[in-house]
Amino acid sequence: MQIDQKFAPIRKGLLEFLVLRIISIRTVYVADLLKRLADTEFATQEGTLYPLLSRLRREGLVDYEWQESDAGPPRKYYRLTAPGKDQLGELETYWQQINATITGLGS
Amino acid sequence: MRRVIVVSLNGKAFQLEDDAHAALSAYLEAAERALAGNPDRSEIIADLEQAIADKSGRYLSSHKSVLARLELEQILTEMGPVDGATAAEPQADASTTGAAAATSPAGPAPRRLYQISEGAKISGVCMGLAAYFGLDVTLVRLLFVAAAFMTGGGAFIAYLVLMFVVPYAQTSEEHAAAHGLPFNARALVERAKQQAALFANSSEWRRSRAAWRASWRRGRDKHQAARGAAGTTPPPASPPPAAAAPSRPPYAAHIITGIVLAVLGLFLALFTFVWVIALVSLAATGAILGWILPLQVPFWIAVLALVLLYNLVAWPIKAVRHAVYRPGGGYHPTWVGAWDGVAVLALVLVLGWWAYHHLANVHDFLEPLLHGARATLSV
Numbered sequence: 001m002q003i004d005q006k007f008a009p010i011r012k013g014l015l016e017f018l019v020l021r022i023i024s025i026r027t028v029y030v031a032d033l034l035k036r037l038a039d040t041e042f043a044t045q046e047g048t049l050y051p052l053l054s055r056l057r058r059e060g061l062v063d064y065e066w067q068e069s070d071a072g073p074p075r076k077y078y079r080l081t082a083p084g085k086d087q088l089g090e091l092e093t094y095w096q097q098i099n100a101t102i103t104g105l106g107s
Numbered sequence: 108m109r110r111v112i113v114v115s116l117n118g119k120a121f122q123l124e125d126d127a128h129a130a131l132s133a134y135l136e137a138a139e140r141a142l143a144g145n146p147d148r149s150e151i152i153a154d155l156e157q158a159i160a161d162k163s164g165r166y167l168s169s170h171k172s173v174l175a176r177l178e179l180e181q182i183l184t185e186m187g188p189v190d191g192a193t194a195a196e197p198q199a200d201a202s203t204t205g206a207a208a209a210t211s212p213a214g215p216a217p218r219r220l221y222q223i224s225e226g227a228k229i230s231g232v233c234m235g236l237a238a239y240f241g242l243d244v245t246l247v248r249l250l251f252v253a254a255a256f257m258t259g260g261g262a263f264i265a266y267l268v269l270m271f272v273v274p275y276a277q278t279s280e281e282h283a284a285a286h287g288l289p290f291n292a293r294a295l296v297e298r299a300k301q302q303a304a305l306f307a308n309s310s311e312w313r314r315s316r317a318a319w320r321a322s323w324r325r326g327r328d329k330h331q332a333a334r335g336a337a338g339t340t341p342p343p344a345s346p347p348p349a350a351a352a353p354s355r356p357p358y359a360a361h362i363i364t365g366i367v368l369a370v371l372g373l374f375l376a377l378f379t380f381v382w383v384i385a386l387v388s389l390a391a392t393g394a395i396l397g398w399i400l401p402l403q404v405p406f407w408i409a410v411l412a413l414v415l416l417y418n419l420v421a422w423p424i425k426a427v428r429h430a431v432y433r434p435g436g437g438y439h440p441t442w443v444g445a446w447d448g449v450a451v452l453a454l455v456l457v458l459g460w461w462a463y464h465h466l467a468n469v470h471d472f473l474e475p476l477l478h479g480a481r482a483t484l485s486v
Contacts, residue, residue: 030158045187047138050154052190054147072161073119076154 004041011042016052017095018042020080020088023062029075053078061087111173116160117153122172127179131159134183141191151189158186219358221276221285222269230270238285260461267454271372272365274358375424376454380462382417383455384472389413391479 004011022028022036030049037043056062061084064076080088112128114121123131138155142148162182163174220239222231233251237244254262276285385395389409394400400409462469 030154031161045185046155046158047187047189050151050158050189051142051145054145054151054154058147072164073117073157 027077027079117156127176138189219284271369
């Protein structure tokens with residue numbers, strides 16, 4: 001079994017965390033997000049991202065607004081809401097805990 | 108020359124070769140299925156269509172206005188399969204996928220007749236029947252009343268029997284089973300499984316099941332040997348259908364409990380009925396059902412003897428009935444006693460009323476007694 005396969009469920013689970021992180025820097029639309037993730041281990045596709053974003057919006061963590069684009073139709077630009085910022089803070093804390101645990105167990 | 112189909116992707120027209128159209132339709136249908144139950148489904152589909160439209164741009168120019176199949180397949184590969192699970196709420200994830208897996212391939216649970224106490228007028232028999240046949244409960248009640256008139260009270264006795272025999276739906280699973288699946292499939296599955304459950308312990312059933320299992324094993328071994336020779340892995344051993352029987356006992360136990368309760372209740376009611384007649388006849392004629400008391404026995408001794416006799420017979424029956432209530436589970440001990448008394452009394456009255464109208468002997472016997480009672484009361 002390939003190493004990346006072993007971590008497939010973990011990468012999938014972390015996708016939400018990473019999407020929130022990317023959106024927290026500045027408002028983005030889906031193509032930006034895909035491009036940002038494309039060269040990482042977390043490369044993903046529209047088929048995964050749109051459903052994920054719709055859930056995050058339903059949970060009130062992100063919101064979007066339509067913005068005109070030079071090329072083509074208006075796009076949805078996603079931004080982080082206040083609850084989304086709180087959630088991201090908690091996720092980051094938790095992620096650091098996990099990292100500390102992993103480091104501590106190895107030594 | 109190829110046929111071209113024009114589609115609208117999120118409000119913009121695109122021309123596709125017909126096999127490209129088939130690929131796109133398949134993708135969007137799969138997306139609809141993956142997002143089934145998602146409140147934002149139509150919005151996500153619109154987003155996906157928009158993304159496909161955006162990607163199509165790079166294949167189209169003023170010289171080329173139609174998308175070919177390979178181009179569209181490239182786009183769909185980039186899009187990736189629509190992931191319904193990422194859209195689900197994390198905590199609901201496992202349960203929804205589990206429920207979907209449980210309901211779609213395995214088939215829904217078989218329908219069963221239960222009494223449903225929520226919204227019941229008397230005991231819940233009509234509520235259960237309405238759920239079972241998928242009818243409106245008011246209609247079932249009207250049918251029951253009409254049937255009671257047409258059968259001269261027979262339907263009412265049937266109601267009492269059902270009241271004793273049919274268990275109450277208490278868990279959510281039982282409530283689901285009460286509503287079940289369409290009638291035809293239900294009838295077959297239900298009959299097979301119920302019989303399997305009821306007769307699982309009978310020796311005849313056990314013998315036939317053992318024979319069936321042996322033949323099943325022989326078949327399986329032969330099959331595995333053949334598969335092994337062909338160099339493939341043996342097939343996963345599917346459990347024999349009889350394995351469904353052990354999972355049924357709760358309902359079967361309810362039914363058996365109900366039958367025991369009904370038989371004992373009926374017997375007790377009959378006995379009470381005869382006993383009351385005996386008492387009335389003693390009071391009215393000085394003889395017990397035509398048997399004239401020996402002269403030296405005073406009236407009050409005869410009454411006392413009758414009361415003792417009644418308790419001697421009725422007490423063990425009542426004890427058994429109360430003991431049976433509890434293992435059956437579906438009855439609350441605190442109101443069992445009161446309810447039981449009322450039910451027996453109702454049975455006595457119904458049986459008496461029915462016998463008075465339908466059995467000539469009973470009618471002839473009761474007529475003078477009732478006449479005498481009326482005369483006594485009016486005096």
